[in-house]
Amino acid sequence: MVSPISVLGARVQYSSVANVQLTSETYPEIQRGDYAKLTDEDIAHFKAIVSESGVVTDADDLVFYNEDWMRKYRGMSSIVLKPKTTEQVSQIVQYCNEKKLAVVPQGGNTGLVGGSVPVFDEIVLSLANMNSVRSFDPVSGILVADAGVILEVADQYLAERGHIFPLDLGAKGSCHIGGNVATNAGGLRLLRYGSLHGTVLGLEVVLPNGKILNALSSLRKDNTGYDLKQLFIGSEGTLGVITGISILCPQRPKATNVAFLGVESYEAVQKAFVHAKAELSEILSAFEFMDNKSLKLVQDHSDLARPLEDEYPFYVLIETSGSNKDHDDAKLESFLENAMESEVVLDGVVSQDETQLKNLWMWREFIAEASGKGGGVYKYDVSVPLKDLYSLVEDVTARLNEHNLIGDSDEFPVIDSVGYGHLGDGNLHLNVAVRRYEKKVEKVLEPFVYEWISKRSGSISAEHGLGFAKKNYIGYSKDQDSIDLMKAIKSQFDPNHIMNPYKYF
Amino acid sequence: MVSPISVLGARVQYSSVANVQLTSETYPEIQRGDYAKLTDEDIAHFKAIVSESGVVTDADDLVFYNEDWMRKYRGMSSIVLKPKTTEQVSQIVQYCNEKKLAVVPQGGNTGLVGGSVPVFDEIVLSLANMNSVRSFDPVSGILVADAGVILEVADQYLAERGHIFPLDLGAKGSCHIGGNVATNAGGLRLLRYGSLHGTVLGLEVVLPNGKILNALSSLRKDNTGYDLKQLFIGSEGTLGVITGISILCPQRPKATNVAFLGVESYEAVQKAFVHAKAELSEILSAFEFMDNKSLKLVQDHSDLARPLEDEYPFYVLIETSGSNKDHDDAKLESFLENAMESEVVLDGVVSQDETQLKNLWMWREFIAEASGKGGGVYKYDVSVPLKDLYSLVEDVTARLNEHNLIGDSDEFPVIDSVGYGHLGDGNLHLNVAVRRYEKKVEKVLEPFVYEWISKRSGSISAEHGLGFAKKNYIGYSKDQDSIDLMKAIKSQFDPNHIMNPYKYF
Structure with missing residues (x-):
């Protein structure tokens, strides 16, 4: 059992797999670009810019920067640069451009599409030391x-x-x-x-x-x-x-409430959203939903107590934030009364203090991490018009069952296929929790998921981006003319294509 | 006396000048680009695309499309095209690009920088018939x-x-x-x-x-x-x-309140803003300010009754919008009590019904129009850090006085120099109301105003844009590298430079 609370500076990982295969081995069809290879002269030059302490070349220290958060991708960079000023970044990039050295800019390296780690031997440019x-x-x-x-x-x-x-x-x-x-x-x-x-x-x-x-x-x-x-x-x-x-940055709300509700169908989730928009309006700050399968994953990998006594097919987490606690309480109470009376909501609990509030949020926030605890997870982060949103989870689950890939025992690669997300934004996270990464699972999922979304004019990456994982699928959400315009912009800004290669499109 | 209420579809003009000089005569240094001239064959082609009714060539009918709202700019286009579908727009633009015919896209033609009217004989492409x-x-x-x-x-x-x-x-x-x-x-x-x-x-x-x-x-x-x-x-x-x-589009607020407040200094205006952000927070929907000189202009050109009994150096209009009238009233009342008690606000009135609410807004909304009623207006729409915002009006007024250009009688070209705007957005409108447009006024104002803003890292066009009026001044807000990038993007998208030439940069 682990604590799902995010700890400042600590690294939570989406997978417990022991060794991450090199991306270049997993995808042998990707060829290294015609970039220069790092020389001792280059390293000396970088040390002159960022000093000895701003250059990482130790093999153990490099692991963090080469592997992604989901532990699906691993590059083989032999150098990480950690500049402290914009001027240093400028000098580094100018040098790399002149020498045609490829560069991966890296922030906290928590991306979910392999966008912030090298694919081959790109130089990692970490912004970690620019933190004021x-x-x-x-x-x-x-x-x-x-x-x-x-x-x-x-x-x-x-x-x-x-x-x-x-x-x-x-x-x-x-x-x-x-x-x-x-x-x-x-x-x-x-x-x-x-x-x-x-x-x-x-x-x-x-x-x-x-x-x-x-x-x-x-x-x-x-x-x-x-x-x-x-x-x-x-x-x-x-x-x-x-x-x-x-x-x-907005004024910080003085009062925050969280309600956790049980509802009987995805249709009821949508009805609850319309109610919430109308009655909570300007104080509504989150409207999240999750299926019961998501909650089961959280239960399996945490020691949290279920927020509601009975189980329901779907759950909704509503957060309100406002400047007057009494007013917010009154609005939330009135919303809940109406929603229960009209049977849109079957059961619900409202946080009474900060601890309860955080606990309720954990049921939503820990789903992502819990999905990977059984071995790994295929994550899809999609936008589709609201009415169709959850059908994707149903269709994918049916498909995995058809191919006999999903089940309770170790012979099945897939543990479960769950759906949750930011309903207010039309944004679904489909997580396929697996015991191990297997090509046959990937083949059943893709391009099926992307085609499904494309048919409904959705986005194949709502908020996670393209990175390495989705680069081949942009065509499912953007037409060729748009992609051509993007590529022309890329070539205008970066004629040598040194910035974050093998990614995006 | 005119009614300042905007009437749907009606055209309110910023100037009462009888004849607008041709832009090409006012600015003889601007040369017509190397574009093709419209031929009968072109006209026949356009008629085939948008039919007879979608082509305007009658001289009287063309006036509206050639003159801008402020009546400062006049082009000499001999044709307006009014397509009804995207496909028709596409066919028109493709043809113009092939023939190198210059095009000005035009919406409601209410812009304040001469951006939506032709400078020479550009084809006007009006979107007025695409209105579903x-x-x-x-x-x-x-x-x-x-x-x-x-x-x-x-x-x-x-x-x-x-x-x-x-x-x-x-x-x-x-x-x-x-x-x-x-x-x-x-x-x-x-x-x-x-x-x-x-x-x-x-x-x-x-x-x-x-x-x-x-x-x-x-x-x-x-x-x-x-x-x-x-x-x-x-x-x-x-x-x-x-x-x-x-x-x-957000949920429409069920309750709206407007308060009109008198305060004694620009510093007090800022203090009132901090109070309003803290106490009205999520229901604050507008925080506008204006100086007493602005109100005098409105009074001179309307029959509105002054909202407050006494005169104050500055006024603030606060609007709240929310989902619960009682809650909003309580918040506004508490804000006003605190603001009056701490003497940030000296006097105030709160709208009691829809008519009063609209009347209070008129005192703010009619300033723009009233500024031009005496003959014309030089409008500056700038962003600067809040603390310096109003100093611009003071410095410009002092400068106009120094040059003996401002006064009550007809010999002075300038009637007054007033300031108002969206304080919450750091956006000031400086209006120099004139009896007539004179080059010597312009010379005293420019580049003085732009240099003043540039020194404070502000924007020389906060919301009005560049158009024709500000195209030469972009360098006061953007550095050359940025402008070069913009020009490269322009050339990538529009290699023949047919879209809205002589504007922007």
Whole structure:
């Protein structure tokens, strides 16, 4: 039994597999690009830029940077650089561009699509040593900080000043805010605070030629030219290295409530959402749902007590945040009364204190980790129109059963196929929990899942990004004209294609 | 005396000048580009695409499309095309690109920087006939509509369905939602609902080569590749023609309150903002401020009764919107009590019904129009860090006085120099109301205003855009590297530079 609480700075892993195969062995069809190989001269040059302590070459120390969080991908980089200033990043990248050395920018390395680890021998450029808050304006709520600040550290800093980071996610104890922006992380409160495309006000980016793009504006409104920073939000390190961000942080809510509800069908989940939007409106800060199979996984891998006495096919977690506890309590109470009376909700519990609130959230937040505890997990993070959202889990489960891949004993590779996610954002996480990674499972799942989503005009990657895992599947969500435009932009910014190769598209 | 209420479909103008000089005569240094000239063959071709009724060539009818809202700019286009479908737009643009005919996309033509009218003989491509709602999903609140839908029409459509358009501005009765997106309009409720970069979920765009970019996604989350649609938000028609938009619309508030407050200094305005953020938090939907000189202009050009008995140096308009009237009233009452007790606010009035609410808003919304009623207006729409925001008005007024340009009688070209705006967004509107446009006034104002802003790392165009008026000043807010990147993107998308030439940069 492990504690599912995220511990600041600690690393939670999605898989217990002992050894991670080299990505280049798992995917022998991927060829190393025509990049230069690292020389002793290069290493000496890097040491001159970031000093001895900013260069990692020890084999044991390199493991963390070469392996991804899910333990599905492993690169073989022999060097990690940890610059402390934007100027150092600029010098490194300029040198790599001149020498045609490939680079992987890396934040907290908590990505779920293998985007932040090398595939071959790319140089890892870690932002971990750029971790200072640069400024905070308490009147406007604008925070300017280095890319390498850990999300939870940034939020704690803001909490002390009555504000909140407009993004929250399970990996907050490890992930970097720069990585969040580079991957356009969505997370738990997008419903309330909106996407990073709206909240990020400015970025400082080292371009692939080493130039520093100073778009670190601290203005809420600025209509002078194309909004270049938007291109980097979600570009996963393929257009440059984000070194600083400016972001608008809302007032921190004074009161937070969490309700955990049992409902009898996915249709009832949607009805509850309409009720919540109408009655909780401006104080609704999260509307999460999960199936009973998700909860069973959490139960199997934690010592948490079930929040509701009976079992229900689906559960909903609602969070409200507001500035007046009495008002929020009254709104939530009225919502629950109406929802129970109309039988949309069958049972429910409301947190009475901070501990209960955290415990209820754990049932939702620990699903991701619990899914991998049995050996590994195939994760799909998709957007589809709300009404069809859960059908994907049903169809995939049926398909795994048809192929006799799912079952309780060790002979079956698949433990279970579960669904949960951010209903308010139309975002489903389909997790196929496995005892071991097997090609035949992958073949049953893919391209089936992608075709299923494409037919419904959905997104094959709602918030996790493309990285290495989804790079071949972008065509299921974007047409060729769009992909061609993206590639032209990539070539314009990075003509030598040194930034995060083998990824994205 | 005119009624300042915006009337649906009616055109409110910012100037009463009788004749607008041709832009090419006002700015003889601007040379016509090497574009083809319209031939009879071209006209016949366009008639084949959009039919006889979709082609405007009558001289009287052309006036509206050639002149801008402020009546400062006049082009000499001899043709306006009014396609009804995206396919028709595509055919028109493809033809223009092949023939090297320059094109100005035009929405409601309410822009304030001369961006939507031709400079020479560019073809005007009006979106006015593409004005249908395509779909609305009441569960997710996602609206998909043609670009030519008038903002107020879209909002009325949503009001009937319990939702609200996440943007509101003075020109709502005339402006198009496509134009709003093309110019990244900010408006009155950005404070609450955020920028269009966050709320727009998808766009359909006809690219300069005539291809239709289908990025009309109805998903809140989609991390599959660069977010191309972001480039078009605020591109002012220079990268393509927006033909459709998909946008996330919030639940419509059930209760709205407006308070109009008198305060004694700009410092007190800022203090009131901090109070409002802390106490009204999630229900705060607007925080507008204006100086007494702004109110005097409104008084001179309307028959509105002053909202407060006494005069104060500054006024604040606060709007709250929420889902529970009693809760909102209680929060607002408590805020006002505290603000009056601590003497941040000296006097105030709260709207008791819908009519009073609209009247209070008029004092804010009519300033823009009133500023031009005496002859014309030089408008500056800037972002600067909050603490310095109002100093710009003081410094400009002092400078106009020094040059003896401002006064009560007809010999002085300048009537007054006033300041107001969206304090919550750090966005000031500086309006220099004039009796007539004179070069010597312009010379005293520019580049002084731009240099002033540049020194404070502000934006020389917060929400109005660059258009024709500000194209030469982008360098005050963006460095050369950024401008070079923008120009490279422009050339990639529009190698023949046919889209909205002479504008932007």
